[in-house]
């Protein structure tokens with residue numbers, strides 16, 4: 373081997389994170405669980421609909437788990453029968469309405485928190501303002517058995533930022549959330565699903581174990597770019613079952629570079 377040590381190390385790490393399409397686990401992406409009158413971006417499901425969806429997953433023989441638990445199961449070759457459940461942004465409604473329903477069924481989930489917006493609102497969205505969890509409430513979520521992940525510091529498109537800005541959003545949020553909950557933060561979710569090779573590398577270098585995207589080009593599938601499927605109010609039991617059945621085909625088509 374004539375490859376220098378540094379290059380070799382980089383290549384090994386990248387290879388270790390790669391994922392074949394056939395091994396990609398199904399991960400659901402939610403935002404809020406609330407009965408809201410005005411929801412132009414279709415970010416909320418009602419508590420009743422959410423309960424129906426969890427019941428539908430159970431009927432399909434699936435157990436909902438946090439993304440971190442799912443990644444551990446993948447590594448152990450035991451992901452069969454598991455589906456990842458994730459919530460982006462960290463709305464108060466997740467603690468109030470989703471957690472009791474998850475707990476009732478023995479499910480867990482990951483909640484991706486925006487570290488510099490604790491107790492704030494989703495002011496980056498054009499639309500109604502909904503409250504975000506405070507630091508105390510994030511601790512309650514963790515105590516309830518939910519995984520806490522990072523959704524950056526301020527909710528910006530990482531693909532638009534330079535390296536030092538990315539580091540502040542990615543590494544900075546991991547440090548502050550870790551201090552809040554007292555355990556290392558393993559997971560990251562790209563705001564708007566916006567990622568680049570630079571962003572993925574920054575996530576890995578910051579010490580994260582995995583990261584969730586939305587649509588991932590097939591060539592980029594890996595632990596630093598796990599695709600997720602949107603679940604909304606319109607997803608009844610039949611549509612959820614179809615999404616499960618078609619999941620990998622959906623990812624392959626959606627993720628193809630245009």
Ligand SMILES: [Zn+2]
Nearest residue numbers: 460461563564
């Ligand atoms: Zn978000």
